[in-house]
Amino acid sequence: MTARRIDGKAAAAALRERVAAGVAAFRAKAGRAPGLATVLVGEDPASAVYIRSKNRATAEAGMESFHHQLPDTISEAELLDLVGRLNADPAVDGILVQLPLPGHIDASRVIETIEPSKDVDGFHAMNAGRLATGLPAMVPCTPLGCLQMLKDELGSLSGANAVVIGRSNIVGKPMAQLLLGESATVTIAHSRTRDLPDVVRRADVVVAAVGRPEMVRGDWIKPGAIVIDVGINRVPTDDGKGRLVGDVAFDEAAEVAAAITPVPGGVGPMTIAMLMRNTLVAAHRRAGLNDPEGL
Amino acid sequence: MTARRIDGKAAAAALRERVAAGVAAFRAKAGRAPGLATVLVGEDPASAVYIRSKNRATAEAGMESFHHQLPDTISEAELLDLVGRLNADPAVDGILVQLPLPGHIDASRVIETIEPSKDVDGFHAMNAGRLATGLPAMVPCTPLGCLQMLKDELGSLSGANAVVIGRSNIVGKPMAQLLLGESATVTIAHSRTRDLPDVVRRADVVVAAVGRPEMVRGDWIKPGAIVIDVGINRVPTDDGKGRLVGDVAFDEAAEVAAAITPVPGGVGPMTIAMLMRNTLVAAHRRAGLNDPEGL
Numbered sequence: 001m002t003a004r005r006i007d008g009k010a011a012a013a014a015l016r017e018r019v020a021a022g023v024a025a026f027r028a029k030a031g032r033a034p035g036l037a038t039v040l041v042g043e044d045p046a047s048a049v050y051i052r053s054k055n056r057a058t059a060e061a062g063m064e065s066f067h068h069q070l071p072d073t074i075s076e077a078e079l080l081d082l083v084g085r086l087n088a089d090p091a092v093d094g095i096l097v098q099l100p101l102p103g104h105i106d107a108s109r110v111i112e113t114i115e116p117s118k119d120v121d122g123f124h125a126m127n128a129g130r131l132a133t134g135l136p137a138m139v140p141c142t143p144l145g146c147l148q149m150l151k152d153e154l155g156s157l158s159g160a161n162a163v164v165i166g167r168s169n170i171v172g173k174p175m176a177q178l179l180l181g182e183s184a185t186v187t188i189a190h191s192r193t194r195d196l197p198d199v200v201r202r203a204d205v206v207v208a209a210v211g212r213p214e215m216v217r218g219d220w221i222k223p224g225a226i227v228i229d230v231g232i233n234r235v236p237t238d239d240g241k242g243r244l245v246g247d248v249a250f251d252e253a254a255e256v257a258a259a260i261t262p263v264p265g266g267v268g269p270m271t272i273a274m275l276m277r278n279t280l281v282a283a284h285r286r287a288g289l290n291d292p293e294g295l
Numbered sequence: 296m297t298a299r300r301i302d303g304k305a306a307a308a309a310l311r312e313r314v315a316a317g318v319a320a321f322r323a324k325a326g327r328a329p330g331l332a333t334v335l336v337g338e339d340p341a342s343a344v345y346i347r348s349k350n351r352a353t354a355e356a357g358m359e360s361f362h363h364q365l366p367d368t369i370s371e372a373e374l375l376d377l378v379g380r381l382n383a384d385p386a387v388d389g390i391l392v393q394l395p396l397p398g399h400i401d402a403s404r405v406i407e408t409i410e411p412s413k414d415v416d417g418f419h420a421m422n423a424g425r426l427a428t429g430l431p432a433m434v435p436c437t438p439l440g441c442l443q444m445l446k447d448e449l450g451s452l453s454g455a456n457a458v459v460i461g462r463s464n465i466v467g468k469p470m471a472q473l474l475l476g477e478s479a480t481v482t483i484a485h486s487r488t489r490d491l492p493d494v495v496r497r498a499d500v501v502v503a504a505v506g507r508p509e510m511v512r513g514d515w516i517k518p519g520a521i522v523i524d525v526g527i528n529r530v531p532t533d534d535g536k537g538r539l540v541g542d543v544a545f546d547e548a549a550e551v552a553a554a555i556t557p558v559p560g561g562v563g564p565m566t567i568a569m570l571m572r573n574t575l576v577a578a579h580r581r582a583g584l585n586d587p588e589g590l
């Protein structure tokens with residue numbers, strides 16, 4: 001291995017410290033703590049783990065955490081009603097409805113009901129559009145975390161050839177917007193892309209977000225590139241426990257790249273830290289304060 | 296010249312015929328004509344020409360045209376007030392405020408005040424976000440016209456390597472979203488891009504929207520590529536009249552490309568035809584009807 005291993009845990013810890021300091025400063029100015037409301041419908045174990053992590057991080061940052069646990073028999077109308085109450089609640093700066101939702105509930109209708117200024121996941125079309133047009137927006141946490149790690153590595157991204165693999169609304173598309181905002185030359189590749197290895201070989205920056213275990217091979221990577229691996233895939237092992245791998249064949253890519261995020265311990269920890277950051281930013285904007293600096 | 300010359304006038308005329316037929320069908324269903332309100336602040340001669348063309352095209356398509364001519368001394372509050380009245384007017388399906396606006400008026404505030412369902416220019420952040428996330432949107436007219444010409448040429452764009460030069464909110468960025476929606480592999484290049492000729496040489500589809508006369512040279516074009524030239528630049532001539540050229544050196548590129556739009560007579564005519572199309576689509580959506588077919 002020649003590549004630097006980008007330590008997502010350390011970057012996330014540093015960000016959470018900056019957020020905690022920002023929370024203290026906000027309390028002093030606004031006379032209250034920022035508040036994050038989380039909504040979990042049903043009992044999906046993975047979703048429950050995520051929500052617990054988010055609520056714990058919220059408390060650790062000195063923010064108020066309001067958790068709403070709902071049975072998966074709840075109607076869409078009841079859920080929209082709860083979102084409406086959270087929109088109106090002045091103690092709530094951020095609203096996060098954990099996805100996926102049960103099949104009888106239209107997730108996009110739920111997302112579009114969240115007040116955009118409280119949409120700390122950045123999934124509302126208004127926020128996607130504000131990001132796309134260069135206005136202040138709530139930006140999805142995962143690509144925001146990836147961007148932070150890239151800026152920590154490279155300083156300026158201006159003129160860099162960046163390839164984003166994957167075009168989801170949650171990662172790929174906002175990632176491309178963020179890179180474009182930093183004046184990278186951005187290529188968005190996906191399942192229909194012809195000769196993907198050749199496209200990736202031209203990239204100074206690779207962000208892989210496709211959800212296919214170890215799809216990106218070492219010989220696709222340009223020597224000296226920075227590789228950010230968003231994928232978290234569980235693959236079977238002989239002992240039956242399985243293990244987590246990314247979308248990039250780590251050991252191969254690490255022989256060629258200048259720096260690479262591991263899985264786990266790379267992008268993942270940054271995502272929750274960015275949720276804390278977004279909640280703090282939302283609290284500032286809702287209170288009419290300038291965005292906190294250095295976040 | 297070996298390239299096909301893409302006839303924007305003919306494509307626009309065909310689209311306007313389809314729109315006129317759609318208007319007649321809408322009148323029969325809804326009992327009224329679609330209506331487009333245009334707002335011109337001040338006396339800028341170029342803006343006045345554009346607005347007259349738009350109003351004439353509206354009438355020719357069988358739609359109602361409501362024109363509001365305002366002095367450039369109008370306050371921002373008065374203009375926002377007019378936009379509010381047009382938002383509330385049931386006879387108005389589309390609202391177009393001609394840009395640029397005088398310096399004392401914040402154009403982005405005006406755009407954000409237009410009801411998104413009536414935003415036939417597609418500049419509102421809500422529409423940019425709906426386009427970015429794959430929801431039904433009002434899409435800016437110029438990139439929509441470019442896409443139509445590309446689909447007319449190529450049928451499917453799936454897997455094509457497309458390069459968009461320019462990252463404006465009005466052309467470059469929505470163009471990239473549209474191409475991505477058609478499953479092209481999309482690269483967005485701009486003034487910070489390194490070795491732009493090399494980036495363009497890989498493209499099956501080139502859309503140039505930078506506003507620099509004949510910047511894209513013939514030897515940048517991959518043999519057999521389709522070239523869409525959005526630029527309209529006036530360059531000086533010996534007789535003092537000047538002449539219009541695009542962002543692409545037409546004669547050079549036409550030796551290499553499979554097809555290319557001329558300037559004038561390429562993208563330009565399609566833009567106004569797409570404004571008519573957007574107004575008709577807005578009327579359908581506001582009336583609770585399915586989008587008209589074939590548009």
